[in-house]
Amino acid sequence: MGKIEENKKKKKDAIVNSAFTLFIDHGIKDTSIADIMKKAELAKGTFYLYFKDKYEVRDYLVRKKATQLFENAIEALKESDITEFDKKIIFIVDNLLDQLSNNKILLKFISKNLSWGILRNSIENIPVNEGESAADYIEQLAEESGKHIRNLEMLIFMIAELVNSTAHSVILYQQPVELPELKKELFPIIINMIHSFEETC
Amino acid sequence: MGKIEENKKKKKDAIVNSAFTLFIDHGIKDTSIADIMKKAELAKGTFYLYFKDKYEVRDYLVRKKATQLFENAIEALKESDITEFDKKIIFIVDNLLDQLSNNKILLKFISKNLSWGILRNSIENIPVNEGESAADYIEQLAEESGKHIRNLEMLIFMIAELVNSTAHSVILYQQPVELPELKKELFPIIINMIHSFEETC
Amino acid sequence: MGKIEENKKKKKDAIVNSAFTLFIDHGIKDTSIADIMKKAELAKGTFYLYFKDKYEVRDYLVRKKATQLFENAIEALKESDITEFDKKIIFIVDNLLDQLSNNKILLKFISKNLSWGILRNSIENIPVNEGESAADYIEQLAEESGKHIRNLEMLIFMIAELVNSTAHSVILYQQPVELPELKKELFPIIINMIHSFEETC
Amino acid sequence: MGKIEENKKKKKDAIVNSAFTLFIDHGIKDTSIADIMKKAELAKGTFYLYFKDKYEVRDYLVRKKATQLFENAIEALKESDITEFDKKIIFIVDNLLDQLSNNKILLKFISKNLSWGILRNSIENIPVNEGESAADYIEQLAEESGKHIRNLEMLIFMIAELVNSTAHSVILYQQPVELPELKKELFPIIINMIHSFEETC
DNA sequence: CATGAATGAGAATTCATTCAT
């Protein structure tokens, strides 16, 4: 990477990191581009060399953060020796819940700013490996396990929503239960869901 | 209702209806109070006699619309002769899905303007009968059926999220499946969830 | 006129007068809306209640000023007892030249800011009497004199351009001659032009 | 011309041509230096190696285009065998009208971007032959014909304005007449004007 | 010479809110 390219990357990161903090502390609506650039210690005009508006920054952030979460979970999965499909999914969910539980700021950001549409779109476009989305990766997991899942997309979608929504109130407010209890309820349900989607040839 | 009271009700309705359309068409962010009052054919200053700001209008709308949905579903349930708890829940879910499917504008409003937090908060505060929230009502249903549910709040919460999120893409975009197929997948899962929450004394 | 209407008229006038001075002193390009409103002693936002942008103010000014000039000239013509068409035109041109010569600020404004298109469009839309444009009025003058002019529009157009363009350099810079000399050259040419447009039945 | 010199010429031309198109399409006000250089496929900073600002480009363009027009007309005049002064002027006017009629883009540029002052100034400074302005050249024409013109500058000025302004609406919009009709009206008037400026010794 | 990323002053514009009528 040339020195200029490196510098540009640094600037973009500064903008994005500054925005992340401000979005969490005050919400997007109450964060101005001037605020972002002041915190990033860059000129206001520089913002427009990198992003169209603050909503583009938000979308970029969602994708970036979600990608990191998934990459971590998958990395951990690779180091384990789990072979069954349902166990793999549970492993990933468990890992994601733990990550979010250790990074409440991130969880707050996600639940404060995201409408369903944005998140859904993001999940489908998260690149995990080279040219492979998170959705592709899960499909591959199923195949390796020799299972055939009817409507994998819908299964993932349901699990994602379930995890996402329950995680928010449980991790941030311990409501209606604490995280360990949630897992006890959630995992059997997820396993059940997976089985009900398995093709019975 | 006195003539003056009636007139005030008419004005409030005009504001709320105008806002509803504009929120759907342009989103809350891009709807100004001036816009709302122009469409409502009232003076700008009049807005502040009824609401503090546009977010109060949004919250009022959510509650009003959600209440209507629930009232309709519960009304229909009363006219049926279902006795088992799980069947009752399925009946309500089925009814809600049908209502939303027949009122896509409303569904659009919910998915375009609502973050998870707002909707969740609303559901917990929906008054169904006199001084009784939707949550209270469901609890009563369980009791009548002689079942005891561990963590009813969480069960409702999970079901609500599942229904809400899947409804959006299925009804608006027939993605990943059409509504009848969704129901075929969804109902067994919900029944399963309910059973796994039933106290096994 | 109600008090509010009167007040609005006063504000519009304040904006327009402030703009007129600033446009002359610094040109349109270097006059900001903030400048205009500061000089008018009104809030910046008030500008947009009366005009879309500063170019709309310019166009409004052109029309207003040109209308005044014509109204004055026609008023004077009415008080005279000239009967022949060509003499009437000369009278109007003479009067306009004198007015501009006595109001160099106005002349400067016109020649500094106007492209041909804007002025042409304005002349054709100047209302002189009720629902009657300057062009209509001239046509009527011709009819009263019993003359028939081929292509009156073009004749007026040529005269207007000739007067306008020569007036500028002569009145402001006495270049290439002084005003009385200009008139001596200009009037015979105009009379000649009129005659060459008179229908020879 | 050295290769480096040639390269610089090419770049200047690219800038000027890009600006020409953009000035016509969007007007000067709405053309930025960034726009010009993007279309010219050169770096923004390069602009300042050739011009001070966009108004310098405009002035350069006016001079360049006007010079070409006049050079063409005079070249054609030299190839003819007209001897009388008034016929020569008519020849030039006729030729200019034809050129503009065949190059409406150029005409549009002139009428969209130019105020009277800029064009007037340009005409007086157009170099036709070595160190000789268009004005000088016309004076020479008069002398050759043995005529003496009072106030040649004013005559030229009047003719120029008349031609310029009528050409615009006639050629671009066929309003109020078509070009051949315009010529029929215009030429006698011009001849008349010339004669009325001829010194009657 | 040429580049184009970065700058930051400054222009346009919006809009919630107030208040005299």
Next chain:
DNA sequence: AATGAATGAATTCTCATTCAT
């Protein structure tokens, strides 16, 4: 109660110009 003109702070966005590479 209702109105809507007026406000001016806040925000977005543009763009000429500089300068390190």
